[in-house]
Amino acid sequence: MLEIKNLHKSYPIGDSSLHVLKGIDLSVKEGEMVAIMGSSGSGKSTLLNIIGMLDEADSGQYILDELQIKNLTEKKAAVYRNKFLGFIFQSFNLISYKNAIENVALPLYYQGMKRKERQELALFHLEKVGLANWSDHLPKELSGGQKQRVAIARALAANPKLLLADEPTGALDTKTSYEIMEFIQQLNDEGKTILMVTHEEDIANMCKRIVRLRDGVIMEDKKVTQVRAAQYV
């Protein structure tokens, strides 16, 4: 479902340039749950940005769901992001003045869905993350774990092919982190493809495959036995 070949990316720094990704090959099949690990500066964030169509590679191939992702206009990138990708952020990134259900409904709004329809769909997803009763609460009235669950519901709302999570548990305590991971594992069990950037070993081990980056190249790519988060909760 995701095919990356010989991906290169460098950033100009003054007169010289910094070569961040030096030929990445990565293939992810439907239903996989992959952790991308690496120290800061390893290029893992850049790789996620490119996969998330927030940034574009200098050279190489990126195919998502049989669609070549190249030279996208901003408009097209926005449409693809909306259609194919669900984002889960470290800092949740909920819109502060919108309540839970409005936040979840936002991607649907940008799809042009009618208000009533998207409210129903958003409520369905909130129910799924167990927060149906909190639908009219503002983000500041929710705990960290609840916020991340709203964010996950939002990422799921448009029924994307691929969930991209950037340190999804980075801002949460261990117990809440495992709750969130348990939920993400459930989504994976249901068939969602998940790609996650993390630097925590225990979180990475809850995935089915770990890709380690160092200095812009893949150092290690191995399948792991998934640790179920449920046993810690």
Add this chain to the structure above:
Amino acid sequence: MFDRDLWSEVFNSIKKNKMRTFLTGFSVAWGIFILILLLGSIKGLQNGFAKQFEDDASNTVYIWPNVTKKPYGGFDAGRRITLKNKDVEYIKGSFEGSFEYISSVFSRNLTVKYKKEFSNFPILAVYPDYQYIEKTTVEKGRFLENRDIEKKDKVVVLGKKVVDELFKDEDPIGKTVIMNGFPYKVIGEFSDGGNEREENKVYVPITTFQRIYGNTDVVNNIVLTYNPKFNFAEAINFSDVLEEVLKRRMIIHPEDQGAIYFNNSAEGFSNITEFTNMLTVISVAVGFLILVAGIVGIGNILVFIIKERTKEIGIRKALGARPSQVMRLVILESIFITTVSGVGGLLFGTGLLAIVSPLLDLPAFSKPSVDNTTVIIATVILIIAGVFAGLIPALRAANVKPIVALRAD
């Protein structure tokens, strides 16, 4: 446009920046308020002038031929211009509906004699229309009629003072007076609202005099009144066109001010109209400049808001907001602030004028007001201004990279 979410976001953004939004909106409202007051005051001046025009002025145009001051069309300067019967017929034919009454005048100063009494009087040979142009009142008998003109009869209508001097207490109607050796039958006596100079005159049919004095078709001058339904501007315009046409017909340089003398009672007000028009232009310019200041202010505050909301916009874009959708939000917000505050200033200004207007009815300043067109134009300008004010911030917002959403706070 009536997208509930879009509006709720506009309101949220405004709510978060209440004070700043109010202060900027105020500058727009203030600009419009001043513009409305200025325009209303100028309207008041115009009303004052127009009222004076209607009250005092008669709608008469006098046309006097004179001597050309500029060479033109192969003629030297100094050529004497003469008006003839056919010129009057030409005006009649060309300006049907533009004038109400018209008469050419052929005048002489002659001695009028009745029995032993005689004296010098200005004799005006005219058409029957002249009665209405001069607004003379027939006291006895009748005024000149068309049959007198056709038959070239030797008949006269005498002014009240002429009758007093020649006839004393005698009834003049049906009597005969002698002018230059010819006998004329008195058919009427007129007065003119106490204007003694008018009552000193004698009227005869123009055709009679033209035959007796040189068997000519020359006339000394032309008098006409324009259509009473004409407003001030139409009256001026008619007179201008008439002057242009006559100059062309007489082969006079268009700029030659002395060859034909036009005395239009509306003319005096023409300068005033130009003056108030100039004032209108100036006040629109001033109001516009104030408005520009307000718009720059709104643009400024929006740029600031966008900066504050960079991350939020980044999140929206990561979730699939297209650049156009982000721009729409910002521009709508800008239009909303400019229009609401502008319409506020508009209502305040027109409201103030509406209260003050009935109280102000001075000769030179009467009923200041703004018309609906001005109000509608101002509103449209505000909406357009809102678009412009929002344009730069909107482009900034559209250019926000969604990557900022991934940055940790």
